[in-house]
Amino acid sequence: MILPSQIFSMLPRPVQRQLEAYQDALSVFSEIRDPRVLRALGPSGLRGLILQRGKQGTPAQMPASHAAHFDWQYSDDMPEMRVLYERAKANQWNGADLPWHISVDPLNPEVPVLPKSFVDFEGLRVRGIHLTPAEEMRFLHSLSAWMLSQFLHGEQGALFAAAQVTESVQFFDGKLYGATQVMDEGRHVEVFHRYIDEKMGRLYQINDNLFTIIDSLMTDSRWDMKFLGMQIMVEGLALGAFGTLYQITSEPLLKNLLRNVIQDEARHVHYGVLALREHFSTALSESERREREDWAFEVALLMRNRFMAFEVYEEWFQGLMTRDEWKMFVTEVPGMKMFRQVMFTRLVPNLREIGLLSPRIMPHYDRVGLSQYFKGTSADKLTASDLMSGLDLAAAAE
Amino acid sequence: MGVSTDNFRSWVPRPVLEQARATLQDIAHIAACFRGEGPPPFQARGASAPSPGPVPVPVPVPVPVPVRAASAVITRRLRVLSSELCTPSALAIAFETEDGQPLGADAGQFLTVHWPLNGVVEKRAYSLASRADDGTRGRLVVKGAAGGRVSASLVARAGELRHLEVTGPSGHFVLDVRSRRHVFLAAGSGITPIASMLLTHVPLRKQDTFTLVYGSTSPEETILRRELLDLANEFPERFSIRWAFDQNANHFRSVPPPFSGALGGDLLTEILRTQPVIDLHDAAVYLCGPSPMMKAAQAVLDGANVPPARIRTERFASPGSRNVGPQNAVAGAVGSVRRVALRVILDGKTQEIIASTAQTILEAGLGAGLPMPYSCSMGGCASCRVHVTSGMAVMEEPNCLEAEEQRQGYVLACCTRPTSDLTVEVS
Numbered sequence: 081m082i083l084p085s086q087i088f089s090m091l092p093r094p095v096q097r098q099l100e101a102y103q104d105a106l107s108v109f110s111e112i113r114d115p116r117v118l119r120a121l122g123p124s125g126l127r128g129l130i131l132q133r134g135k136q137g138t139p140a141q142m143p144a145s146h147a148a149h150f151d152w153q154y155s156d157d158m159p160e161m162r163v164l165y166e167r168a169k170a171n172q173w174n175g176a177d178l179p180w181h182i183s184v185d186p187l188n189p190e191v192p193v194l195p196k197s198f199v200d201f202e203g204l205r206v207r208g209i210h211l212t213p214a215e216e217m218r219f220l221h222s223l224s225a226w227m228l229s230q231f232l233h234g235e236q237g238a239l240f241a242a243a244q245v246t247e248s249v250q251f252f253d254g255k256l257y258g259a260t261q262v263m264d265e266g267r268h269v270e271v272f273h274r275y276i277d278e279k280m281g282r283l284y285q286i287n288d289n290l291f292t293i294i295d296s297l298m299t300d301s302r303w304d305m306k307f308l309g310m311q312i313m314v315e316g317l318a319l320g321a322f323g324t325l326y327q328i329t330s331e332p333l334l335k336n337l338l339r340n341v342i343q344d345e346a347r348h349v350h351y352g353v354l355a356l357r358e359h360f361s362t363a364l365s366e367s368e369r370r371e372r373e374d375w376a377f378e379v380a381l382l383m384r385n386r387f388m389a390f391e392v393y394e395e396w397f398q399g400l401m402t403r404d405e406w407k408m409f410v411t412e413v414p415g416m417k418m419f420r421q422v423m424f425t426r427l428v429p430n431l432r433e434i435g436l437l438s439p440r441i442m443p444h445y446d447r448v449g450l451s452q453y454f455k456g457t458s459a460d461k462l463t464a465s466d467l468m469s470g471l472d473l474a475a476a477a478e
Numbered sequence: 479m480g481v482s483t484d485n486f487r488s489w490v491p492r493p494v495l496e497q498a499r500a501t502l503q504d505i506a507h508i509a510a511c512f513r514g515e516g517p518p519p520f521q522a523r524g525a526s527a528p529s530p531g532p533v534p535v536p537v538p539v540p541v542p543v544p545v546r547a548a549s550a551v552i553t554r555r556l557r558v559l560s561s562e563l564c565t566p567s568a569l570a571i572a573f574e575t576e577d578g579q580p581l582g583a584d585a586g587q588f589l590t591v592h593w594p595l596n597g598v599v600e601k602r603a604y605s606l607a608s609r610a611d612d613g614t615r616g617r618l619v620v621k622g623a624a625g626g627r628v629s630a631s632l633v634a635r636a637g638e639l640r641h642l643e644v645t646g647p648s649g650h651f652v653l654d655v656r657s658r659r660h661v662f663l664a665a666g667s668g669i670t671p672i673a674s675m676l677l678t679h680v681p682l683r684k685q686d687t688f689t690l691v692y693g694s695t696s697p698e699e700t701i702l703r704r705e706l707l708d709l710a711n712e713f714p715e716r717f718s719i720r721w722a723f724d725q726n727a728n729h730f731r732s733v734p735p736p737f738s739g740a741l742g743g744d745l746l747t748e749i750l751r752t753q754p755v756i757d758l759h760d761a762a763v764y765l766c767g768p769s770p771m772m773k774a775a776q777a778v779l780d781g782a783n784v785p786p787a788r789i790r791t792e793r794f795a796s797p798g799s800r801n802v803g804p805q806n807a808v809a810g811a812v813g814s815v816r817r818v819a820l821r822v823i824l825d826g827k828t829q830e831i832i833a834s835t836a837q838t839i840l841e842a843g844l845g846a847g848l849p850m851p852y853s854c855s856m857g858g859c860a861s862c863r864v865h866v867t868s869g870m871a872v873m874e875e876p877n878c879l880e881a882e883e884q885r886q887g888y889v890l891a892c893c894t895r896p897t898s899d900l901t902v903e904v905s
Contacts, residue, residue, distance in 0.1 A: 094513055094514025094515075098511045098512050130508075132507060135516075176845060225520065276523060277523045281522060285520065391520065
């Protein structure tokens with residue numbers, strides 16, 4: 081608690097709420113163990129969590145300081161990446177071809193965007209909050225619109241980060257591939273934006289934690305940190321989130337949209353693994369590698385613990401329950417558990433593959449319950465169709 | 479001494495100013511949050527927003543309207559081999575296909591040239607004026623017509639053209655192969671498709687007879703004069719020409735001598751009366767030329783009881799002279815563009831896409847990846863004819879669709895824009 085509870089309770093309600101939010105933000109930093117990681121994430125955290133630059137209603141400026149890496153020899157330096165480039169070109173798709181004519185009613189329980197099982201409404205009732213069936217549908221609409229809005233914001237970050245990564249990546253074959261990813265991300269922005277605009281009817285503000293991660297990536301001058309953050313962490317997060325929604329939604333247009341997007345994302349993570357595996361094992365000192373290992377662990381925790389849909393809380397329950405109560409509730413909802421499961425199934429094996437899961441860090445993953453994912457399949461050994469059939473099987477079992 | 483705000487701004491470096499502005503904005507934002515006046519968690523978007531939750535914060539945002547999509551029509555690139563004036567105002571453009579594939583044209587067909595002019599890609603139809611074979615080469619003749627912006631621009635580039643982007647070949651103005659007797663009535667640049675037919679078929683169809691009545695401003699302005707004369711000299715037994723000139727007919731020697739005057743109703747009647755070689759009986763008749771000449775010739779043929787089924791005509795109208803109609807003017811106006819649902823029934827399957835009232839059916843269909851048939855893409859060939867089964871649309875005029883077809887509900891996808899949700903069946 082920032083202030084003694086007696087003083088805190090005397091403050092006006094809006095001030096109390098704001099202080100609660102700051103306390104929550106500060107706890108993010110207090111949990112970071114490595115001072116170098118704190119230095120890397122700190123300024124972005126200030127801009128995202130405290131100043132809320134993503135919510136000020138004006139465009140956010142994120143100055144970049146990376147070097148554009150030119151290769152006048154046009155080296156044929158990574159044939160595996162060239163194959164990925166060819167595959168990316170062959171698998172381009174047109175967002176306009178999706179069945180946009182499908183009428184989506186987010187409040188129709190017959191064809192839910194999110195099923196009621198996504199949320200534990202009993203968990204709300206024991207906290208004294210009773211929603212009618214219609215209110216439950218409206219709440220699910222809020223939650224699904226929030227998720228899709230974060231997807232859209234994340235894709236905007238991915239679009240610009242992919243452009244930066246294309247400039248700074250050290251392999252020429254990687255630059256060609258990067259160009260296709262820029263196109264992919266542009267298309268993802270297009271389709272999520274259109275879906276939100278035409279079908280969901282509302283756009284939520286960017287989550288402060290997502291802003292922090294994007295800001296950190298965009299302003300870090302080290303190309304491999306951008307790569308690690310974007311291609312492994314954020315793309316892993318995206319695969320987790322998209323995969324979860326893909327499995328549980330009954331809305332056919334969204335399912336179709338996500339299927340296409342997931343297939344692109346699988347390529348993006350594969351790209352990250354290819355580019356970083358060699359770099360981390362050959363070009364970094366052990367100290368530098370450790371820093372990245374710690375950074376990845378901290379960001380993985382940030383992604384696991386911090387996407388709490390506070391924007392939905394503020395809309396629905398601020399004043400009815402505390403921020404901490406909401407956190408406990410949302411952490412335990414079945415949909416969020418599933419999201420974490422899908423995300424870490426994809427993320428942890430990739431960290432292992434690029435050499436950021438040494439015996440030194442494994443106990444930390446074990447401590448937070450992530451050791452079950454150590455032996456999974458990494459993105460470079462997983463085709464898009466493997467990925468989709470895995471999701472389809474899981475969806476069928478739902 | 480005071481320092482004005484403007485002076486202060488010019489004195490402080492821009493990065494410092496921007497940092498100061500951002501800091502002030504941060505402070506204002508935090509202060510607003512502490513007052514409980516923070517930003518709303520979401521903005522309402524689009525027209526289909528469901529009823530809001532318990533804390534509605536409506537921030538209406540206009541529905542974004544798609545700008546007119548770039549045409550998805552795929553053009554073909556031609557490499558220009560030569561571009562030379564063949565008369566003082568007509569440019570002959572010899573070309574070959576850049577992809578090395580045969581041109582694939584029938585004699586009498588036209589190409590649609592996509593020509594950028596003042597930032598807009600204009601489309602104009604120009605008939606092939608060369609012998610049709612299985613080769614990759616061909617020739618267009620472009621007359622620098624008065625007021626024709628694209629034609630004038632092309633003619634002005636004589637000797638400098640390197641490439642052309644085209645669609646086609648398109649059109650149905652080709653030889654009636656069932657007929658053994660062919661009568662061609664041409665004026666001005668209307669000779670080009672007819673010359674193509676003559677150059678192609680006269681040498682090959684040994685059993686047929688071909689006669690050409692060709693009116694031109696003057697012998698000097700006569701397009702393809704030399705080649706037509708050569709053809710007539712080579713095949714005198716089956717091809718003959720009657721020439722008519724508005725001016726300077728006496729500069730031209732031929733047997734019989736050329737007629738003098740504009741090729742209108744009177745002169746045509748006289749030629750048909752005095753020239754027994756022009757036998758309309760059982761003949762297929764082909765008309766191409768300026769509108770007044772076409773009207774006059776049609777009247778003469780009607781008077782001579784030539785059945786309409788035996789008359790083939792070719793008319794060209796540039797899109798610049800098109801009448802879009804009041805409804806379409808509204809649909810095309812900035813700010814009134816709307817999204818509509820467009821259902822396209824193609825090969826028995828119904829595909830539904832979102833189109834805009836600013837798009838043609840063809841642009842919307844191709845833009846959504848549908849394999850819509852088309853050729854000239856400017857209302858001149860009917861390759862893109864579709865049947866409207868429900869909804870409202872406006873078609874630009876003129877176009878080559880017959881009045882009867884329009885009455886039956888057919889439109890040309892390339893020059894028809896939806897004004898409501900629309901269902902069309904590709905014929």
